[in-house]
Amino acid sequence: MATEETGSFASGPNNNKVDDIRQFSMKEVALHSDHHSCWLVIKDFVYDVTSFVSEHPGGWEMIMERAGTDATNPFEGKGHSDDALKLLAGFKIGQLIRSERLEKG
Template identity: 40%
Template sequence: MTTEFTREQVAAHSQPGDAFIIIDNVVYDVTAFLDDHPGGAEVLMDNAGRDASDCFHDIGHSQDARDWMLQFRAGEVAAAERREVRVRSAAWAEPGEGDSLRGLLAAWAPPLALSALAALLYLYLFG
């Protein structure tokens, strides 16, 4: 059986020696992870005792990070207090984005424009 926590109970765990966070209605005890977090302990402590779902997804964590966090799972948010989990995808990982003409232009337009400008400037100054 999974341990359930109210959001108030999670909020009580907001100190460096006792830090819980919520990500997508799952409660994680990140106390032992504070010193190992690649982004630093401060990021976790800024979200300790709170729902860090938006922050977690905004950063765009890798699948390895998602797998690693499973070992810190403490339980889930109580059913009555769960929030809707939105399906998120990183903006840089939109399916098909890189294959379209729009994606190609978005990637190559700035360097090509700068190259053309540099060539014109060179011809004007030295040509």
């Protein structure tokens, strides 16, 4: 499977640390939209939640409806707990490429 990944590993004293992580396009994220590979974007970061889909307290449907998309609004609208945010952090695999980020900074 071809990917649209853009490897951006910035270095130097003036670069923002978030630029040191893998960069993905929304086109690549969209390829990961089933039970075998489920990625979500939340606040410009990319999460591989494949292993969590069946464990989600709100049901697997909640995640699969948004698989391969930007799920920021639904995620924030559900009022997730601090524990949920900590759990999510463990699934982070990268960030959207700069041109596709909501927060361009």
